[in-house]
Amino acid sequence: MRFYEYESKALFARHGLPTGAGSLAQTAEQARAAAAQIGGPVVVKSQVLSGGRMKAGAVQFADTPEAAARQFEAVWPIRVNGEQPRAVLVEAKSAVAHEFFASVTWDGRRKLPVLLFSDMGGIDIEEVAAQHPAHLSRTHFSTLLPLTERSAKEAVAAVGISGGDLNRLTPIVLRLAQLFLDCDLTLAEINPLAKLADGSFLALDGHVEMEAEARGAQQALLAELGIGEDETRQARPPTDFEREGARLNAADHRGVAGNVVEFDGDLGLVIGAGGGSLTLFDAVRRHGGRPANYCEIGGNPSVRKTRNLTRLILGKPGVGKIAVMMNVVSNTRVDIVARGVILGCLDAGRDPAEAIAIFRIPGSWEEEGFRILEKYGVEFCDRSVSMFEAAGRAVAKLGGAGA
Amino acid sequence: MPGTFIEVKVDAATAANPDLARQLRESCPVDIFAQREDGQLRIVEENLDECVLCDLCKKIGPKGAVQVIKLYE
Numbered sequence: 001m002r003f004y005e006y007e008s009k010a011l012f013a014r015h016g017l018p019t020g021a022g023s024l025a026q027t028a029e030q031a032r033a034a035a036a037q038i039g040g041p042v043v044v045k046s047q048v049l050s051g052g053r054m055k056a057g058a059v060q061f062a063d064t065p066e067a068a069a070r071q072f073e074a075v076w077p078i079r080v081n082g083e084q085p086r087a088v089l090v091e092a093k094s095a096v097a098h099e100f101f102a103s104v105t106w107d108g109r110r111k112l113p114v115l116l117f118s119d120m121g122g123i124d125i126e127e128v129a130a131q132h133p134a135h136l137s138r139t140h141f142s143t144l145l146p147l148t149e150r151s152a153k154e155a156v157a158a159v160g161i162s163g164g165d166l167n168r169l170t171p172i173v174l175r176l177a178q179l180f181l182d183c184d185l186t187l188a189e190i191n192p193l194a195k196l197a198d199g200s201f202l203a204l205d206g207h208v209e210m211e212a213e214a215r216g217a218q219q220a221l222l223a224e225l226g227i228g229e230d231e232t233r234q235a236r237p238p239t240d241f242e243r244e245g246a247r248l249n250a251a252d253h254r255g256v257a258g259n260v261v262e263f264d265g266d267l268g269l270v271i272g273a274g275g276g277s278l279t280l281f282d283a284v285r286r287h288g289g290r291p292a293n294y295c296e297i298g299g300n301p302s303v304r305k306t307r308n309l310t311r312l313i314l315g316k317p318g319v320g321k322i323a324v325m326m327n328v329v330s331n332t333r334v335d336i337v338a339r340g341v342i343l344g345c346l347d348a349g350r351d352p353a354e355a356i357a358i359f360r361i362p363g364s365w366e367e368e369g370f371r372i373l374e375k376y377g378v379e380f381c382d383r384s385v386s387m388f389e390a391a392g393r394a395v396a397k398l399g400g401a402g403a
Numbered sequence: 404m405p406g407t408f409i410e411v412k413v414d415a416a417t418a419a420n421p422d423l424a425r426q427l428r429e430s431c432p433v434d435i436f437a438q439r440e441d442g443q444l445r446i447v448e449e450n451l452d453e454c455v456l457c458d459l460c461k462k463i464g465p466k467g468a469v470q471v472i473k474l475y476e
Contacts, residue, residue, distance in 0.1 A: 302433070303453050339408050339452055346407070368456075372408065375475045 001233035008206030022091030028069040034090035035068035041093035044071040050081040099192035104180040121192035147177040184214030255301030257309040265290025268313035268322035272297035276327035289395035310344025321357040323394035334369030353377035357397040360390035406451030417464040418444040
């Protein structure tokens with residue numbers, strides 16, 4: 001889940017990271033008062049979750065409180081990527097000498113957090129990585145052991161920084177890494193991290209995202225930030241299809257058949273098991289398939305739960321077939337899932353043999369499950385067929401490139 | 404009326420015995436058995452396909468009193 005800039009900066013401040021003076025405004029008068037309190041030039045920034053504020057004209061500068069009020073009126077109506085601002089942040093305008101970039105995120109390949117640091121801040125970090133690789137350092141660290149001061153210093157020094165700047169930047173990246181671990185974040189980014197004319201450093205903008213599964217563990221923090229339990233903070237509001245998926249999942253405590261995300265393809269996916277959903281979704285796309293949805297099933301969902309999910313997916317306009325695929329399962333029964341998807345097909349008025357492009361769930365009770373599938377003429381395969389190959393077969397049945 | 408995949412048959416004497424009916428109701432993890440107001444057994448048809456084939460019900464009452472039939476075999 002994403003945090004607004006003002007929330008990100010509140011987190012930064014809690015962890016001893018340098019942030020500037022500022023306050024939120026929801027009226028022009030509040031913006032004027034905030035600027036007057038700051039007592040100098042200010043920046044007026046729309047608070048939205050999506051990027052592209054600057055390009056949209058939702059970040060403006062003002063030299064006087066009256067100008068700040070006018071800029072509020074200019075910024076407030078702007079929808080950035082269709083998103084209405086929650087508030088406007090009025091902050092002191094800083095005299096920036098140089099901009100840096102500091103970020104901690106998760107490296108899925110190494111399965112470790114990684115600290116990214118660059119002396120080229122304020123621009124797209126992917127561009128820096130591609131065109132100026134010597135200006136970007138990557139430092140992996142443990143989730144169990146904190147990033148050491150030495151490693152943090154090496155990360156900063158790796159892009160050619162030394163002397164006083166090195167000494168001032170090292171504790172900043174250390175605290176950013178600690179914030180990442182303490183708050184179960186998936187992203188803690190300061191960009192730009194500004195060096196001011198007086199030699200001090202300041203987080204001019206912040207991007208923070210928290211692991212959605214950590215909401216329970218981080219309840220106190222979220223409450224402190226004023227983030228309600230009903231705020232999903234997703235990149236876009238859930239669709240009706242997604243809301244219905246969540247409702248069906250919540251209606252039955254047994255197992256999981258949820259996390260439904262809508263896409264505009266023609267191949268419905270009933271997928272899951274230990275990261276299997278992500279792998280299978282990618283495999284379908286790699287074969288040229290167009291998923292109609294993402295979802296996660298596992299933990300031995302009831303027949304009814306799988307049935308309802310299948311009916312929902314098959315009822316989505318444009319879905320030609322579904323692929324029922326999982327990694328090898330130990331805590332989900334193949335026969336129970338088989339019953340559920342067949343009943344879901346029947347509910348949707350579809351012949352399971354025609355509607356199910358492939359059933360690839362090896363594991364517990366697979367012989368029983370395969371007997372059920374045989375009776376209904378559904379194509380199935382065991383673990384001798386890889387998830388990638390099964391995805392290819394499903395795509396091929398819909399006329400895609402496939403296996 | 405059977406489910407799509409599972410049918411459960413209980414002999415008349417067992418179904419009419421409130422104590423055995425209670426044991427069946429309490430044994431089933433997916434609520435296939437319930438009891439009427441008079442204590443007699445009632446089979447919850449909408450739950451038949453949820454049967455996990457645990458066979459706990461088959462251990463209640465006289466041998467063969469409860470049959471769990473897989474309709475896909």
